[in-house]
Amino acid sequence: MVTDNAAVRRVLRQALDEDIGSGDVTTDAVVDPAVMARAEVVAKEAGVLAGVPVAVVLLEMVGPGIEARPLVRDGDSLEPGTVVLEAEGPARFLLQVERTLLNFVMRLSGIATMTRRYAERLAGSKTRLLDTRKTTPGLRVLEKYAVRVGGGRNHRLGLYDGILIKNNHIAVCGDVQEAIRRARSLAPMPCKVEVEVRTLEEVRRAVEAGAEVLLLDHMDRDEMARVVDYCHWKVLTEASGNLTPDDVAAAAEIGVDFVSVGALTRSAVWLDFSMRMTPLPEDPHGPA
């Protein structure tokens, strides 16, 4: 689970701290520490849910004594009004976690919803939908999780876990074949060597030097078809460059192995949710 990860848990902790800071002045003044409440997280728009495990960890992190019951699972479809999670516990903690919890669930569900829209255009094909590194700074592991929830697969997580020789590398290195040779002999062994190409000539040289995946940047459909034809059985191909859902469907027909779509994270609007609370009878075992 994504929330097993210690780095993810630190991101959640920091998000709570960012909102609470030196203390929740409203709740501290207005709400008696002994008051218990019930909270429901409710979808206000249709879409794909992502972020339930995040919500559960936030509810446990904000303070002791909250019991959370997820009612819907990540990846499920939502209608306006769907209650996705219930929680009971000290009212002050529910009030303190509300905004942070909603911000995560709204952002992640927005990404899952956008991803689903693209993924549906690939149904039945062997082409796989990939994300990019155009993710919100600090939230990459979570946003890439939301892509998986929506039906995509992850490209590399960062600069550390995949070799991608882009135009800027070639510009400063001087020659694509030299760059590929260096990558093949110096980079960690388990990484495939991927190279960004724009022309058939570049494709030919990259394949010759040992590229294992080709990133076809902003190629039109004819070029793409020629590259796929050329690469067949030899190297993998990935189409990229402001692809619309229609472009993605077209690329699948051509037979590229992967399409990578920055819009999954860059253009996803947050899906709307709210939290509503009701007081509970006081916990007889609560804080004296």
Next chain:
Amino acid sequence: MVTDNAAVRRVLRQALDEDIGSGDVTTDAVVDPAVMARAEVVAKEAGVLAGVPVAVVLLEMVGPGIEARPLVRDGDSLEPGTVVLEAEGPARFLLQVERTLLNFVMRLSGIATMTRRYAERLAGSKTRLLDTRKTTPGLRVLEKYAVRVGGGRNHRLGLYDGILIKNNHIAVCGDVQEAIRRARSLAPMPCKVEVEVRTLEEVRRAVEAGAEVLLLDHMDRDEMARVVDYCHWKVLTEASGNLTPDDVAAAAEIGVDFVSVGALTRSAVWLDFSMRMTPLPEDPHGPA
């Protein structure tokens, strides 16, 4: 400047670390440490720029030896092709900072662009545009900065710097007047007491108990007008609730003091930018 702030600098540092992790395997293998390059950050869409100081700090943080020259200022309008910043230095650092730098500038400029669209509808009125706490976890100070760049003003930064008694507080506290009294006597002195209200009766009771600002949640224009009339010269009013630019213009005509709009951050799509690099003659004083 927003990048003076130590917490903001930590966010930038973490964002770089998130992408670079244990090392940039492509650049480490492919690019000689002595290679110097020139990079340009270029707008690919029209909009409002935000994030130049962030870019400058990232360029200085990623490694020694980069010189950055901003060419456009935050808040200026952009056309596709506008070069907003040039930088020269070790190619390996420019390659390592590229994605993180673009992600910040794209997100922040997206927010500034959205904010400008709303702010323009308030030109000439005394009504001020406010943001909300619907910000990306971890980036609140920066996203609220982008709102100011776009022409908005900030509502509270978090739970720690403003009193806002919302429906959920009243639900668990039991009575709005009691809640206001507690806030007025227990919360830190410098904070105004703001209260969410939905009906005229709630307005009347809140004002009576000493509310200093009223948050008019999802009120229609007639109700809003009645509240503004009632509050005149006594308490400030803030309209809220999925407001469109048209709603905002209408609220200004009615004379509310503030409109708060979650869409500034929640619905902002990232403005597109790219970075292009060219190699420079080697630095004679660079790493031997």
Next chain:
Amino acid sequence: MVTDNAAVRRVLRQALDEDIGSGDVTTDAVVDPAVMARAEVVAKEAGVLAGVPVAVVLLEMVGPGIEARPLVRDGDSLEPGTVVLEAEGPARFLLQVERTLLNFVMRLSGIATMTRRYAERLAGSKTRLLDTRKTTPGLRVLEKYAVRVGGGRNHRLGLYDGILIKNNHIAVCGDVQEAIRRARSLAPMPCKVEVEVRTLEEVRRAVEAGAEVLLLDHMDRDEMARVVDYCHWKVLTEASGNLTPDDVAAAAEIGVDFVSVGALTRSAVWLDFSMRMTPLPEDPHGPA
């Protein structure tokens, strides 16, 4: 509760680490890990207790297996010999937490005791006692909590949650009215605008520009009375400047809204406490 706050918990953790460092060489050598003990925290002077929740969290943080029973509540009066808390658990953890726990309780109770002394002089008046930012670096949230325990109310927590235009701001900004105008249009909306003033002329200009609170710095009683008279029903007033308990009582009679007193934290001497321990029969379920 103040110890809900994550930043406060980090301060407590760091305080333990500061004392224990790479390990408690005495206890590690001398005390068998299986030994269980009982500890009592005892007041050695009369005063007002503050810090019980801090002590409880420290006892839980230092290591597993300690059970703590508070016997007195924060804000209660103490006589020499009052036992304020009992704890049972592994002797090594009780020995390791002793000094840190006492240092917190002594400092916080010292502040609560000093605050009570001032607050008693305001009994029956509408004037409220405020603290200042003259707090021990690192302990502000806790020391401001101790002020509340002793009967005071908090001024702003830091530079981030309240606007206070002081003489130094005016000196570098040039004009108090310009400063107030900027604060009213640029600072976050929920903060009241407070301004330091020294003369009636400054009062007049500040009020005219929209100041919401006036900080009367080192004014004599006559001046103060004139300002309070002038401000009546318009803006709040706060007296400040090395105020003694007698000064505070006098200010209340004049009718200022707030008195802020640095001595609550700056001149508070630590209230004396000790911890005494007795061995318990070994825990049959303890570490083998």
Next chain:
Amino acid sequence: MVTDNAAVRRVLRQALDEDIGSGDVTTDAVVDPAVMARAEVVAKEAGVLAGVPVAVVLLEMVGPGIEARPLVRDGDSLEPGTVVLEAEGPARFLLQVERTLLNFVMRLSGIATMTRRYAERLAGSKTRLLDTRKTTPGLRVLEKYAVRVGGGRNHRLGLYDGILIKNNHIAVCGDVQEAIRRARSLAPMPCKVEVEVRTLEEVRRAVEAGAEVLLLDHMDRDEMARVVDYCHWKVLTEASGNLTPDDVAAAAEIGVDFVSVGALTRSAVWLDFSMRMTPLPEDPHGPA
């Protein structure tokens, strides 16, 4: 220098962050970033100065461009009005550092002043004044530095750098001689073994088992004299327990090797300082 230490620098950084938090809302709104100013730190009471290196580091840490000129050295005597330090640089940074800088200098100078008062009573004797671990949580290294500035010497810094077998250890260990034997064979070699004793019989047994220093807790002068006589040339002695300056002088006459005084840190009231600022002509090379 105490500020060479990385842990100390982290404490200073955290103190700045505690005050500035998400941003200085007053200065950000009111002061133009280009304004330069001059600040003077002025003593308002007589006493002993401590904290100049701390002030210098804070001025460098708060932001770039400040030049600091110390005018007085730690350990020097102060009269009301003495200017101890001048600084020039961006006004916004001077305003942001003011309170934190003063809080450190006031607290540390308070300790140095209190220490000097005790140390003067030991002039001409071989008895050395020691501090204790009754220090403000988080500030121990700095407060112990202030003790040295005032003329004291440090006892152990924490539980990690000295063996001190106290009554509570003996209570749970069962026997002082067994405790001493364990410490002598298990604790790190470089630490002297010190033991708290209350009676001559305890002294005898502790010395027999190999104690190297005796902590004489709350002994009267006659007992102390007998212990010193007994220990002569064999083990060191340290008097402790709410000692007044007179007690300290008496202990010196008796010939104990050390006196340890919690009041140096626990009862020190902050010495008063202020900062006054004047604007400077704008820096022609400052931020554009």
Next chain:
Amino acid sequence: MVTDNAAVRRVLRQALDEDIGSGDVTTDAVVDPAVMARAEVVAKEAGVLAGVPVAVVLLEMVGPGIEARPLVRDGDSLEPGTVVLEAEGPARFLLQVERTLLNFVMRLSGIATMTRRYAERLAGSKTRLLDTRKTTPGLRVLEKYAVRVGGGRNHRLGLYDGILIKNNHIAVCGDVQEAIRRARSLAPMPCKVEVEVRTLEEVRRAVEAGAEVLLLDHMDRDEMARVVDYCHWKVLTEASGNLTPDDVAAAAEIGVDFVSVGALTRSAVWLDFSMRMTPLPEDPHGPA
């Protein structure tokens, strides 16, 4: 460079802090802050140098004013007595960095020396020497750097940047082919799928399901030869399992693509170095 990495720099910072802690009590007492000195790092054994960039960063990190001049480069051979680095600056900082600097250089040079011994046995073959994850906790990036210095190539850095399906995975997953299928469709795209195999049957099934690299665990030379023959032109092979330099040479003759050797890090003894210091005439511009 490995020391560009922020995580590596944090490791170096923590190592300094681990040794210096609350302060270097000897140097603080004994050495005047104004004393300047010259230090030489000298090899005391023959071997391969690794760690010069680490030493340079430590010298810069420990305090301001040190100038370092590396005299030998990482990867160069050393004789006893070779001076690898000179530094000049404040004596107190040189004394404080000495042990930490030597510990890093000794450990890393020990690894480079051991790696060189293995790598020499592969000279002229196409077989590449790989490291493993048997590295000192906390130092992995640095130890893997030392392997590269000694002539090895890195296997994956951690669990995050390479897919390696080991026996324990298969044991709990149930079936190697199912495991491979899941990895090929769910793991990040850029990672090759590597599978641990022990028999020819396992080889056949793994290749059939799409394994891209085979880890041949403790296979004898005959089996290895059969696998290499089977895999030819299809999948890569990696020999592993307590390989001696002779085993490595044999594997190269057989034609496996990679050998991975835990002994590079697990059995490397530290190469001996010392630091000798001489005082310099006082810096006229040093600390007053």
Next chain:
Amino acid sequence: MVTDNAAVRRVLRQALDEDIGSGDVTTDAVVDPAVMARAEVVAKEAGVLAGVPVAVVLLEMVGPGIEARPLVRDGDSLEPGTVVLEAEGPARFLLQVERTLLNFVMRLSGIATMTRRYAERLAGSKTRLLDTRKTTPGLRVLEKYAVRVGGGRNHRLGLYDGILIKNNHIAVCGDVQEAIRRARSLAPMPCKVEVEVRTLEEVRRAVEAGAEVLLLDHMDRDEMARVVDYCHWKVLTEASGNLTPDDVAAAAEIGVDFVSVGALTRSAVWLDFSMRMTPLPEDPHGPA
């Protein structure tokens, strides 16, 4: 226990994070979160065990739901095949902790095994075996614990908890007697003053100035005997300098109080262990 220490726990947390990073891509793809397993940690070589408490904490830290049962205690002797620890819980966590857990146990057991070899040569003598500061950066507290497990005693932990005036100090201070005098009057009281000496003349001068321990660096046996004779009943002696087990035995016969041996940590090869896993029937109460 060594794992009580918060700094040690942070080291363990960082070690896990170093290996797991942004996520275990193999396990996440291949292993269903509901699968439960049993793991055994098995010695593959003879030696002395150290690190069981570390293993237990790692198993608890990596994720919830693991139950660990140590079968052998630190300090016990191992044969190849000894199972030292069993654990049951979610398979994904056991797979994620495997390498980190083994790395710690292998390194620490290697040190304990090496220490035992030296310590056995001192059996029956009063001479005690000490470690040095030649420890792996970041792991000092743990490696010094392993020394104790193997039968050694700790020298100082760092620069902060013991005074050791070495040749480099004397070189920059100028005179050994002046250095000793400063240490005796300025360093924290509880630390013994130890001085490195190479000749009898240095011994004489050091003792005269008040040295409490002498570090005899690379002295031959005759010199050592003369020093021990000279120091008898006056100061403690410590032999040092690339001592072999035979040297250590000889030093004991001569009667030095301590021998300090860098090889305990610097030359210890890791003791080999492995972890083998078997699946368990699914936990009916596990993650849904």
